[in-house]
Each structure stands twice: as structure tokens, then as C-alpha cells.
Amino acid sequence: MTALVFYVFATILVLSATMVISARNPVHSVLFLILGFFNAAGLFLLAGAEFLAMLLIIVYVGAVAVLFLFVVMMLDIRVSEAREGLQRYAPFGAAVGAVLFAELILAFGHWRIAPAIDAVPHLGQAAGETNTAALGDLIYTHYVLLFQACGLVLLVAMIGAIVLTLRERPTGRRQDIERQHARTVADTLELRRLPLGRSVRELGGFARPTSYSEAAAKGSYDPHAPVLSDESRGE
Amino acid sequence: MIATLSNFLFHTMLGHVVLVALETLAVLVPLLLGVAYLTLAERKVMAAMQLRKGPNVNGPFGVLQAFADAIKMLTKETVIPSGANRFLFLFAPFLTFSLAMVAWAVIPTGNGIAVADINVGVLYLLAISSLGVYGILIAGWASNSKYAFLGGLRSAAQMVSYEVSIGLIIVSVLLAVGSLNLNDIVLAQRHVWFCLPMFPMFILFFISALAETNRAPFDLPEGESELVAGFFVEYSALAFGLFFLGEYANMFLMSGMTSILFLGGWLPPVGIAPFTWIPGPIWLIVKILFCLFCFIWVRATFPRYRYDQLMRLGWKVFLPLSLAWMIGTAGFLMATGLLPHQGVS
Numbered sequence: 001m002t003a004l005v006f007y008v009f010a011t012i013l014v015l016s017a018t019m020v021i022s023a024r025n026p027v028h029s030v031l032f033l034i035l036g037f038f039n040a041a042g043l044f045l046l047a048g049a050e051f052l053a054m055l056l057i058i059v060y061v062g063a064v065a066v067l068f069l070f071v072v073m074m075l076d077i078r079v080s081e082a083r084e085g086l087q088r089y090a091p092f093g094a095a096v097g098a099v100l101f102a103e104l105i106l107a108f109g110h111w112r113i114a115p116a117i118d119a120v121p122h123l124g125q126a127a128g129e130t131n132t133a134a135l136g137d138l139i140y141t142h143y144v145l146l147f148q149a150c151g152l153v154l155l156v157a158m159i160g161a162i163v164l165t166l167r168e169r170p171t172g173r174r175q176d177i178e179r180q181h182a183r184t185v186a187d188t189l190e191l192r193r194l195p196l197g198r199s200v201r202e203l204g205g206f207a208r209p210t211s212y213s214e215a216a217a218k219g220s221y222d223p224h225a226p227v228l229s230d231e232s233r234g235e
Numbered sequence: 236m237i238a239t240l241s242n243f244l245f246h247t248m249l250g251h252v253v254l255v256a257l258e259t260l261a262v263l264v265p266l267l268l269g270v271a272y273l274t275l276a277e278r279k280v281m282a283a284m285q286l287r288k289g290p291n292v293n294g295p296f297g298v299l300q301a302f303a304d305a306i307k308m309l310t311k312e313t314v315i316p317s318g319a320n321r322f323l324f325l326f327a328p329f330l331t332f333s334l335a336m337v338a339w340a341v342i343p344t345g346n347g348i349a350v351a352d353i354n355v356g357v358l359y360l361l362a363i364s365s366l367g368v369y370g371i372l373i374a375g376w377a378s379n380s381k382y383a384f385l386g387g388l389r390s391a392a393q394m395v396s397y398e399v400s401i402g403l404i405i406v407s408v409l410l411a412v413g414s415l416n417l418n419d420i421v422l423a424q425r426h427v428w429f430c431l432p433m434f435p436m437f438i439l440f441f442i443s444a445l446a447e448t449n450r451a452p453f454d455l456p457e458g459e460s461e462l463v464a465g466f467f468v469e470y471s472a473l474a475f476g477l478f479f480l481g482e483y484a485n486m487f488l489m490s491g492m493t494s495i496l497f498l499g500g501w502l503p504p505v506g507i508a509p510f511t512w513i514p515g516p517i518w519l520i521v522k523i524l525f526c527l528f529c530f531i532w533v534r535a536t537f538p539r540y541r542y543d544q545l546m547r548l549g550w551k552v553f554l555p556l557s558l559a560w561m562i563g564t565a566g567f568l569m570a571t572g573l574l575p576h577q578g579v580s
Contacts, residue, residue, distance in 0.1 A: 027376060054358035062365025063395060070391055073376050130354045132415055
């Protein structure tokens with residue numbers, strides 16, 4: 001039964017992986033990639049690594065592939081143009097493939113880089129312990145420094161990405177929510193008493209700000225000032 | 236007779252399949268009925284809040300309105316727009332609907348009673364709810380319509396953003412529980428429900444749930460004033476109906492998650508006599524209905540958020556708050572020695 005399920009997952013995984021590189025439509029490629037992730041998660045489940053299976057779905061399917069799909073959907077990719085680079089990049093692809101293939105051979109040949117690894121006591125799962133707990137124990141108790149170092153590498157990569165893409169745009173109008181909340185009538189509204197036939201400009205203009213970054217003069221609005229009436233207009 | 240039946244159900248392969256199918260039906264039939272009546276309840280509750288009557292023609296108090304809507308939707312013609320990707324166009328609503336269904340496999344409705352009581356239940360729920368975005372994204376792309384596409388993109392960005400804070404809030408709860416099993420999470424709330432010591436996270440989780448299910452005031456993917464109807468503008472008949480059902484089933488799911496993580500799941504409010512007579516599933520249903528009422532209440536009360544404000548809220552307010560709370564929880568539990576399994580290694 002387990003063998004049957006394994007072959008179902010493995011077949012779909014290999015087929016969808018093939019479709020990722022052979023599908024003509026890039027959106028279909030990404031969708032096949034997601035199918036591939038799913039079947040890999042199924043294989044993890046079969047191996048009893050339910051935590052890794054769920055993590056694969058949450059991180060890769062739920063977040064990374066969404067961003068892939070997001071970008072690929074918005075790009076207007078011409079398949080023929082993409083094919084032009086094939087000749088140039090084929091050697092690199094072949095090299096990567098060869099390395100992975102060699103690694104697979106090593107893995108299947110039971111070749112071990114450190115034969116003494118079985119002597120390390122905390123590796124492996126204690127009886128009755130879920131593999132989530134076992135993994136947590138390993139990462140956070142025994143290899144916490146290495147784990148933190150991985151986190152730092154990712155942090156550096158993240159900061160690098162932000163530095164590379166962040167552009168200050170002085171012309172753009174940034175919204176400052178706190179400033180908008182702090183705005184009062186006094187900052188905004190100004191009433192001037194105007195004699196008949198005179199313009200505001202002649203009287204020195206409004207005290208209102210000339211640009212967005214500059215606040216209005218405080219107290220330029222007096223709520224108790226008499227409103228322009230007919231009498232005042234007659235002056 | 237009974238012995239043969241129990242032998243068939245519990246000791247044969249086919250019997251096991253039948254048993255799981257029955258369990259699934261026992262969860263899904265009430266769920267789908269609930270979804271049908273949630274649409275009616277929403278219209279009734281919102282009508283009451285706005286001093287209207289709501290649907291009151293089909294049956295007493297309009298109770299047959301849900302079925303009238305369903306029959307209408309089934310008998311309409313399915314229109315597939317020209318230039319649409321036929322397979323993906325029809326696949327998207329099925330995906331949305333079935334994802335909203337499969338998540339219920341792990342929800343415990345009583346002590347240890349779930350279709351699948353798995354060790355990583357919380358992660359399973361998180362994984363399934365994070366997949367919901369694909370139905371919407373694929374629908375938006377396959378429709379070959381700019382409104383649908385923009386709606387799909389908005390939704391993708393929104394759901395990915397709020398998932399981050401939902402994840403961090405769940406981590407805070409898990410720190411206090413010490414297990415990823417949903418039943419253990421409920422059992423850990425025997426003495427006090429997590430909504431009391433983690434009240435701010437409860438509120439944050441509820442608001443994130445609103446954003447995750449694309450409900451008002453975060454229903455920008457279908458903001459009709461700018462995007463007609465968003466990602467399902469091209470859908471009609473059964474395909475639209477599946478989206479509709481999926482959206483409401485997702486509301487049920489998020490309410491269920493809120494109940495289990497913060498409101499003590501199937502536990503009664505206090506463990507004394509009159510409350511313990513009522514069975515666990517009833518308590519869970521009552522709590523889910525309370526959350527759903529809040530969903531509708533919010534929809535009737537608040538105007539829609541603007542898109543940039545929505546993103547700002549997710550990334551600049553919820554994310555730092557939930558991260559700080561998580562670190563605070565870890566520090567507090569460590570300092571007071573209340574961390575589950577502390578000292579075990």
C-alpha cells in the first residue's frame with residue numbers, strides 16, 4: 001500500500017517537474033511547479049516527516065510560489081524569446097544537473113562523508129517523541145548557533161535586497177498617517193476679513209502653507225472672529 | 236449483527252474507508268447547511284442592523300431563501316468568456332471550494348473527536364488556508380479580464396501579507412501550549428481560555444481573519460466601486476456559486492480556528508455541572524456562531540479600507556505587534572518557568 005502511494009506521488013512529481021520546463025505558457029509552468037511541491041510534500045508525509053511536509057506547503061506553496069505566480073502573471077513573456085537563450089544557458093544547466101546526479105549516486109551508494117555520525121547521541125528521534133519536537137530539539141538546543149547564523153545570512157540577504165531596490169522618490173507624495181490624524185482646524189482653515197474690492201493677495205495673502213511639507217501658521221484661524229457680514233463688506 | 240458491523244467497520248480495509256466517509260459526511264453536511272443558512276443569517280442580521288426586514292417571502296421568516304438562491308444559481312447558464320483559459324477558469328472555483336472543505340478534516344469537535352487527529356493540525360490548517368489564494372489568483376488570471384486580474388492580484392498580496400501575522404499569532408499560542416495538535420491546544424485552555432491572557436492577539440487574529448477571508452472592511456479583491464466584482468466578475472451560475480460557498484465556508488473555517496485557538500474550542504466556559512451537561516460539539520458551534528455574528532456585525536459597521544492603508548496595517552502595525560507579543564510571551568513563559576516541557580530534553 002505504502003509502495004503504491006509512493007509510486008503515485010513519485011510519478012506525478014517527475015511528470016510535473018518535466019512539465020515545468022516543457023510547458024509553453026510560463027503560468028502553466030508555475031502551476032506545475034506547485035503540483036510538484038505538493039507531491040514532494042506527500043513523499044515527506046510517507047517518510048513520516050509530517051512537519052517538513054507542512055512546512056514545504058506553507059513556505060513554498062503558500063508564499064514563494066504565490067510570489068512567482070504573481071510576477072509571472074504580470075510579465076508578458078514571449079516563449080520564442082525565452083527559447084533563444086537556450087543554447088547559451090544549456091551548458092550551465094547541464095553542469096547543475098550533473099552535480100545533482102552525482103549527489104544522487106552518492107546518496108544511493110550509501111556513501112557517508114562522516115561515518116562517525118551514528119555516534120552522536122542527540123541525532124535521531126527518541127521513542128514517543130514527535131518529529132516536530134525532535135527537529136526543534138536538534139535545531140534549537142544542539143545547533144542553535146548554526147541556526148542563528150543561517151538566520152543572519154537571510155537577514156543580510158533581505159537588507160541587501162531592500163538596499164538594492166529602495167529608491168527615494170522626492171517627487172512622490174508620501175502619506176503620513178500620524179500627521180493627518182494630528183491635523184486640527186487651526187492648521188487648515190483661515191478666514192480673512194476682506195474690505196470690498198480688495199483681494200486677499202493685496203492684503204498679503206493667506207498664511208496657509210505653500211508646500212505640502214510645510215505646516216500652516218498656528219493660530220491663523222480664529223473661531224471667534226466675526227464672520228463677513230453685509231456691514232463689514234460696506235467698509 | 237452489531238458485532239459483525241463493528242468488526243466490518245473497525246477491522247477491514249473497506250470498513251475503514253466507509254467509516255472515514257461517514258465521518259466526513261458528519262462534518263460536511265452540517266457545514267454546508269450552515270453555509271446555506273449563513274448567507275440568510277447575514278442578510279437578516281444586516282437588515283436588522285439597518286432597520287430593514289431582509290428576506291421574508293420564501294417560507295416563514297424567509298428560511299427557504301437559501302434554497303431558492305441555490306436553485307436559481309444551478310439553473311443559470313455557465314458563461315465562459317472568450318479568450319479565457321477554459322480548464323483553469325473552471326478549476327479555480329472547485330479549488331476554492333474543496334480547500335475550504337478539506338481543512339475541516341482536522342478540526343476537533345470533542346475530546347479527540349476529529350476526522351484526522353494529526354500531530355501537526357495547526358500547520359495543516361495554516362497550509363490549507365494559505366492555499367486559498369490560488370483559487371482567487373487563478374480565477375483572476377484565467378478570466379482574461381483586467382478587472383478580474385486586478386482583483387486577483389490585490390487578493391494575493393493581501394492574503395500573503397496577513398498570513399504572516401496570523402502565523403506569528405499562532406506561534407504565540409503554540410508557545411503556551413507546547414504542541415501542534417489542535418486537541419492539545421483546546422485541552423491547554425481547561426483553566427483559562429487564551430482570549431483572556433492574550434486578548435490583544437485575539438483581536439489581531441480576528442482582524443487578520445477578516446482580511447484572510449476577504450471580508451468587509453477588507454473586501455478589496457471584490458471592491459465593486461472600482462473593480463466591478465473583482466476576481467469573480469466573469470463567473471456565473473455554478474462556478475460563481477462555488478466561489479460563494481467557498482467564501483462562506485472559509486468564514487466558518489476562520490471562526491473555527493478563532494474558537495479553537497482563543498475561545499477554548501469544545502470546552503464549556505466553566506467546568507461545572509450545568510455547563511458540562513451540554514456536549515462539546517454544541518459549545519464549538521455556539522462559539523463559531525458568535526465569531527460569525529462578529530464577521531457580519533463588522534461588515535454592517537465599517538466602511539471599506541483603502542488598499543494602501545490595508546497593506547500598511549498588515550505590515551507596519553500587525554506584523555511588529557504580533558512579533559513583539561511572541562517574543563514577550565516566550566520571555567514571560569521562560570522567566571516564570573511556565574513554558575511547557577521546560578527542562579525536558
